[in-house]
Amino acid sequence: MENNLDFEVYKANKTKxxxxxxxxxxxxxxxxxxxxxxxxxxxxxxxxxxxxxNKIIHSYDNVNDIVIWKIIIKDIPVLKNEILNYLS
Numbered sequence: 001m002e003n004n005l006d007f008e009v010y011k012a013n014k015t016k017x018x019x020x021x022x023x024x025x026x027x028x029x030x031x032x033x034x035x036x037x038x039x040x041x042x043x044x045x046x047x048x049x050x051x052x053x054n055k056i057i058h059s060y061d062n063v064n065d066i067v068i069w070k071i072i073i074k075d076i077p078v079l080k081n082e083i084l085n086y087l088s
Contacts, residue, residue, distance in 0.1 A: 007069050020072065021056050021063060027079070028053020043082055045075065 010016055031043055032050045043049070052071070056063055 007065075010069060010072075011065050017063075017065065017068070020068060024068070024071065025053050025056050028056075041086065044078060049079070 010020075028049050028051075031046050032053070034041060035043070035046050035050075
């Protein structure tokens with residue numbers, strides 16, 4: 001229930017949504033550069049991360065808040081753990 005409440009707060013705050021979208025653009029660009037530099041590095045869903053970046057940048061009026069929220073809650077923690085593993 002708490003996630004739903006947080007989602008409603010997120011959805012109602014345009015500034016927060018745009019900030020999150022911008023951060024996802026940056027993450028997508030970084031992943032894109034990383035896999036071009038070293039294709040041996042395996043990041044889960046790297047293609048989808050880059051595709052999301054492109055969608056946000058080129059189709060910003062069609063960004064789905066529910067999809068972004070799912071990424072925040074489920075996918076970003078996985079990505080964070082993968083990156084931390086590579087760094088250690």
